[in-house]
Amino acid sequence: MATATQAGVAKLASIVGEARVLTDAASCQACAVHGRVPRCVVFAPSAGQAAQVLQCAAEQDLAVIPRRNGTKIETGNPPRRYDVALSLKEMNQVWYYEPDDLVISVEAGMKWGDLQHFLSRRGLWVPLDPPGGDKASVGGCAAAGASGPLRLRYGTLRDMVLGMTMATTEGKVVKTGGRVVKNVAGYDLAKLLIGSWGTLGVITEVTLKLFPRPPQTRTYAAAVASLEEARQLRRRLLESPLAPQRMVLLDSTTARLAGAALFGDERFQVWIEAAGSERVLRRYDAELSGWLPKAHSLGVNESNWASLADYPALWLGAWRGAAVLKASLPVAATETFIGQAEEEARASEARLACIGMTAVGVVRLALAASLPPDRLASLIERLRTQAVQLGGSLIVERCPADVREHVDAWGPPGDDLQMMRRMKQAWDPKGILSPGRFVGGI
């Protein structure tokens, strides 16, 4: 087996060149996924070579996990097997940029921060604040369907991706969509790849819709005494004509970790960020001062939002060994879910922190406890059951290895699992791409 693998590695080197295949222990260790260490790290310099690497790996039956900076690599189940870390680090070019048309095509390995920096020169941006912040890559964000609080106003990558190129395990580079903002020609493969977590193909290029950066932003922070108050506030906001960019409900620990001052003994803070001209912001001043009597800015600014976007670092820095969870729910159930999670945590003597994007139905949680792994796992399962009963789902984004053995990352699949398996089979018949990492064992 070892020799067969060595021969496989040699073949990969013949595709990308020997300098682009690393087999030393330190490099392989750096690409470990849930403790599994690959046999080599391969750097693909182009989509064509990425496709050849996949084809070769499929022929040699080598399991591949695509990656860039690994900001989200811990999400998902441990791979059933893992031979090749396929790095897209070298693929970081802009291939097409038409600022007047608000369209850009970039290689998947481009870092999110670099993309935004590039666009800022013309006052443009992609209005998405993904987990992992600037270090996340465009391809990684697409593969993970990553999004942050900005989705309240702008939606997610699902709404912004106009086209995509991907490498398949058959060794082909396949294109879907295009470079225009409206297009219904052919099946929309980009939808399948977004949120597929590297299990169907390797995203090599992404074409995105661009937006002008708003002239000004202003964040209003206020103390929120109870979840009932938070619910009223969320309803009021969604029923109002106001369309803020972001709104989050934070427990006081998270607010403090993100650098905000506290009002005093509040249970929660709400941050609402409005964007627009001075005149538009004055309207927000007037409306929100009526709703949030105790509101003031607390000096919450872009840097606080940025630390919030990198919430795993924020929480894990304070609570080592915490589990980081994401619940997706109907909007109306978000506060209820937070309340139930608090009760469960209290009953298990666990500490709970939360970032509730309550107006879009996403609640991120950190759960820290000095519990045995199986008991922490069963606490996670109880939270999952509650999310499911409220009509939603819950995934485990981060957790200690010994906990992960007891809990699935994704939760129970639906009655479309059979079709998902057949999709996987069509894209990756040998099962070499991120095997076992996704929903239902895919």
Added chain:
Amino acid sequence: MQVPPLVQELIQATNEEAVLWRPEDLMLYEYDALSSRRPPEAVVFPATTQQVAAVVKVAARHHCPVIPRGAGTGLSGGAVALEGGVVVSLARMNQILEIDLENQRARVQPGVVNQDLSLAVADAGYYYAPDPSSQKACTLGGNVAENSGGPHTLAYGVTTNHVLGLEVVLPDGCVIRTGARYWDRPGYDLTGFIVGSEGTLGIVTEIVVRLMRLPEAVKTLLAIYDSVADATATVAAITAHGITPAALEMMDGLMLRAIEAATHAGYPLDAAAVLLIELEGLREAVEEEADSITAVCGAHRARQVRVARRAEERELLWRGRKNAFGAIGRLTPSFYVQDGVIPRTRLPQMLDYIAGVERRYGLRIGNVFHAGDGNLHPLIMFDSRDAQQVRHAVKAAEEIMGKCVELGGSITGEHGVGIEKNELMPLIFSEEDLAVMRKLKQVFNPQNLLNPGKVLPSGKMCGEVRVQVSLGS
């Protein structure tokens, strides 16, 4: 007349009133808004998901194609029974099953008419954003199949951006649910894959859609131009200024006069082109955007920028736009509407090109389109009784499509591929791209019994001949 065995089984799967099979009854179902082909063997009107599944199973036993159909307003032949078979009309599954305002969702059956959903939630201050021009007739199921757009999708996105979950009957009669009532359900986004698949992957029997809050303020502007080039340059400039109106439509002089005669919308008869611009949102933002847009229009030599003062005036301006395809009957016995997309910066170049095509073939071409997203609808006018004109119309359309592709665009922005453009798919997709699409289609539709002959090129007949057959009939 003897009832054929297929029909007997279809009646068993549903009931006597749900099946049409006599030739005179089938004639209505041999065409959609693109073309007329041949009548199906039968038309079935199931009332429930279970009946849809039962019908699909009957058809599968007879190895008979199944063609799902909404209101038949599609413009690319997606509901035409190309190879005969059973048309499954979803027209009787027209219930709004649930309206959930706090979660901004509705759950509907596929036969619900697009506009009826918006009307049902309007009093509560909500609406469903995608608004195809046929929204008074077209169904949400058809919208899902075609991933339909409309004027107001510029700011809010097309159908796929508003659909969260589906119930789907697969060609083997299995029923699955995809997506959810919330975004981000873990798993492959089969909902996103099925939306826009033109009825080739499954029959959608239930849809969860997003509802949106009606805006606080709406302003509709009509910018009037003495030259087409100035109007198109304005569109590019509005985009480059980063202003995204809710809608940004263009109509040229030829279309204006036809529409005015039909609708009396108050359009200027002597203009070379107008832009119909709608701004929505917070009062303050709308006012500021109106000022910036008026300035941009002025800088590009707009003769006048009119602002609709009352709701009736707005409504009238829009009625003109939405009835444009109907109004063209005053100008020509037949027309062929295209649906190309180009990068918005290339609009001036493209409109010049279309004018050249018009001169070259001696056919009039009207332009009424979604300028803000570069989605063109050139209407090529011809007389279907004149074989040469038919040929020229098809040639003209192909040249316009070719130019769209050359400028980095697409062959369809919202009307779908259907049987109209499937042979043109190689213009924008490689054989490898198409091979993957074929393979994924097989995952859902392995026997190719569901809506055969649509979307993907068959290679059997060149596109030109196929389109001529449909236009000329």
